[in-house]
Amino acid sequence: MNSVEFQAPGIKVKAPIIVAIVASIGTIIVAGMTTFFPASTSSQTSSKISDSIKKEISVALTEFDQQLKEIQVVKLRVAELSSIPKEVKVSSELNNLSEKLTNIDNRLINLEQYLLASPDKALGLPLISKEVDNLASSVKSERVNTQTEIARIYDQNKWFIGLMFTMAISVLGLAISSLFQSKK
Numbered sequence: 001m002n003s004v005e006f007q008a009p010g011i012k013v014k015a016p017i018i019v020a021i022v023a024s025i026g027t028i029i030v031a032g033m034t035t036f037f038p039a040s041t042s043s044q045t046s047s048k049i050s051d052s053i054k055k056e057i058s059v060a061l062t063e064f065d066q067q068l069k070e071i072q073v074v075k076l077r078v079a080e081l082s083s084i085p086k087e088v089k090v091s092s093e094l095n096n097l098s099e100k101l102t103n104i105d106n107r108l109i110n111l112e113q114y115l116l117a118s119p120d121k122a123l124g125l126p127l128i129s130k131e132v133d134n135l136a137s138s139v140k141s142e143r144v145n146t147q148t149e150i151a152r153i154y155d156q157n158k159w160f161i162g163l164m165f166t167m168a169i170s171v172l173g174l175a176i177s178s179l180f181q182s183k184k
Helices: 017-036 043-082 086-117 119-183
Strands: 003-008 011-016
Touching: 017 043, 086 119
Parallel strands: none
Antiparallel strands: 003 011
């Protein structure tokens, strides 16, 4: 458990963090009270304030004592739980290992039953896996072939479109030349 050390002249206290937090909160309350309710010149007002501060301090101290008692109880319980005999620890580890071994045995029995019930299915799995691999490689080779054919058709289309433009320009040229010939 984490703890904090407090040191004052001639005093050294080691307390859990919870105690340190409670003490800090109490200090903040007292400081806030003195800041926001400054002492007045009237003795009645100062006595009322000092009485209310005393009450708050006594309440804070009572809560502080209760929390210290609760912390001690928790410490004792943690000490009890952490001091488990070695035999109990070994026994619990053996129980865990026994459960795991039983689980593995059950899985092995289920696998044997499946293999004995339908050996053709058990042997069929590797064959199906091989067929899937072969199918994947054939799809890949077909994809490469298809891409090659698409590239070849694309090149043919470029040549065909070029030929069409050439023929259109030559027909246009013949039409223009025959038009000029007829005007003369």
